[in-house]
Amino acid sequence: MLMKVIRAQNAGFCWGVERAIDIARDFAKKGKRPVYTDGPLIHNSQMMERLEGEGIREVGDYQSRADLTIDAEEDANSVLVVRAHGISPERRKYLKSLGIEFRDATCPDVGIVAGKIRLHAKKGYHTVIYGDARHPEAIGLMGYTEGRGHVISSKEDIDALPDLGEQVTMVSQTTMFTEDFQELADYLRERFPQALIFDTICGATKDRQGDIAVLMDHGVEAYVVIGGHHSANTRKLAMLARRTGKPTFHIETAKEIDPVEMGSFRCVGVTAGASTPEFLISEVCNRLAEISPQAAPASAQ
Ligand code: SF4
Numbered sequence: 001m002l003m004k005v006i007r008a009q010n011a012g013f014c015w016g017v018e019r020a021i022d023i024a025r026d027f028a029k030k031g032k033r034p035v036y037t038d039g040p041l042i043h044n045s046q047m048m049e050r051l052e053g054e055g056i057r058e059v060g061d062y063q064s065r066a067d068l069t070i071d072a073e074e075d076a077n078s079v080l081v082v083r084a085h086g087i088s089p090e091r092r093k094y095l096k097s098l099g100i101e102f103r104d105a106t107c108p109d110v111g112i113v114a115g116k117i118r119l120h121a122k123k124g125y126h127t128v129i130y131g132d133a134r135h136p137e138a139i140g141l142m143g144y145t146e147g148r149g150h151v152i153s154s155k156e157d158i159d160a161l162p163d164l165g166e167q168v169t170m171v172s173q174t175t176m177f178t179e180d181f182q183e184l185a186d187y188l189r190e191r192f193p194q195a196l197i198f199d200t201i202c203g204a205t206k207d208r209q210g211d212i213a214v215l216m217d218h219g220v221e222a223y224v225v226i227g228g229h230h231s232a233n234t235r236k237l238a239m240l241a242r243r244t245g246k247p248t249f250h251i252e253t254a255k256e257i258d259p260v261e262m263g264s265f266r267c268v269g270v271t272a273g274a275s276t277p278e279f280l281i282s283e284v285c286n287r288l289a290e291i292s293p294q295a296a297p298a299s300a301q
Contacts, residue, residue, distance in 0.1 A: 003262070003291045006218050008211035008271035011226075012281050014204035016107025017042060017274050020084040021051070023105040027079045028055045036080045038087065038095060039064045039136060042275045043231040046253065050277075064091055064136050072099030079103060085136040086110040088143020109202040110137060113171050114144050116198055121146040125196075126164040128152055128188060130181050131173025135232055138173050155187050168195040174202040175233045175274070177240065178209060204274060205233070212240050215269030222247040222265045224257075226284050227273030234273025241271070254283040263294040 013021075020041060027035045034057040040048055041056065048058065059080075060066045064087050070080070079101040086106035087095070096102050106114075117127050126148040131138035133151040142149045152158055170188055172181045178201055185197045215223065223241035227234025229252060238250040247265075251257065262268065268288055272281045 001266075001292065003265065003288055003293055004267040005285050005288045006215055006220060006267065006269050007281070007285055008208070008215055008269065010204070010207040010211050011270065011272040012274070012276050012278055014107075014202070014208075014274035016084040016109055016202070016204065019107065020081070020105035023103060024051070024056045024081045025054065027081065027103070032077060032079045032101070034075075034078050036068075036070065036075075036078055036100075038068070038080060038082055038091075039085075041081070041083055043234075043273075044228045044252075044275045044277060044280075046280060047275070047277045062136065063134065063139055065139070068095075068098060070098050070100060075100050081105050083136070084110065086114060086140040087136075088140045090143055091140065107174075107202075109174055109200075109204070110140075113174060113198075113200040114141060116169070116171055116200065117141055117144040117149075120167075120169045120196070121148060123167070124148075125167040125169045126150065128158075128161070128164075128168060128170040128195075129173060130170065130176055130184055132232065135173060137175070141171070141173070152184065155184065158184065158188050158191060161191070164192060166192075166194045168192040170195055170197045171200045172198075174200060175205050175236065176201055177236065178206060208233075208237060208271065208274065209240055211271055212237070212244065212269075215271070216244055216246070218267075218269070220246065220267050220269030222249065222262075222268050224248075224262075224268055224270045224284060224288065225250045225272065226252070226270065226281055227276040228252060231273045231275050234276065237271055237273055241269075251284070253280055254287040257284065257287050257291075259291050260294075262288060262291050266293045 084107040
């Protein structure tokens, strides 16, 4: 008998990441060289290597803060693509000033969050963003708050907020946990009862988080979560899987699978972060499906 491998329905690229990759690849196919991206287009080193081979090259830094060394004359045939995470209005202005072709591939779902922030900031609202202050999406969104933005990730952070008055709005970075957002929104309302709360976690994130429970219903004994060890959304998926109490393995490639360790499970659920390419998911599923379970399932870690 071989191991039963159940793949999550929404594993891998979300539509926003896929769209940004397609935009960059289209430019490369049309002969643009190089196709620059402001920071890594995707948080997956195996996929970045493939893209590099296609003429798509990262410049700048993870947070999209660094000045870029682009020479408009030398790079006359190049194009600069903004990642799905989006950027602040100031960064957009800077990138456009570099004098080469510019294409914004910000995910439309991130654009919706930016629009909500901008609309309320113009009316004088303070914006509370539930997210990771070091993540490029949160950094970009802060740029729409007109200097009245606060990134929070815990109740302690809410306690530490200054008195924001009555005009307060709260949004979320698109990739956060839904349950945690609701809990923090309720807590924020205790301090700021008039706060306008917008759940802006994107549908793709909610689908991927929901899949963890669906896999549990299918009787998986362990989870394998595939994606870059530095990918925030993959790490969150792994964290959510661990919350179920089932053994969870966060791996980047099939090479990290230990057949002996995995052999103690009869049924394994596989999912992957929004930045994990299909070829890595298929490799992992195929490798797992070749394993013969050795013994009774391991107890939950
Ligand atoms: S995770 Fe959601 S918001 Fe982010 S790129 Fe994917 S679809 Fe867009």
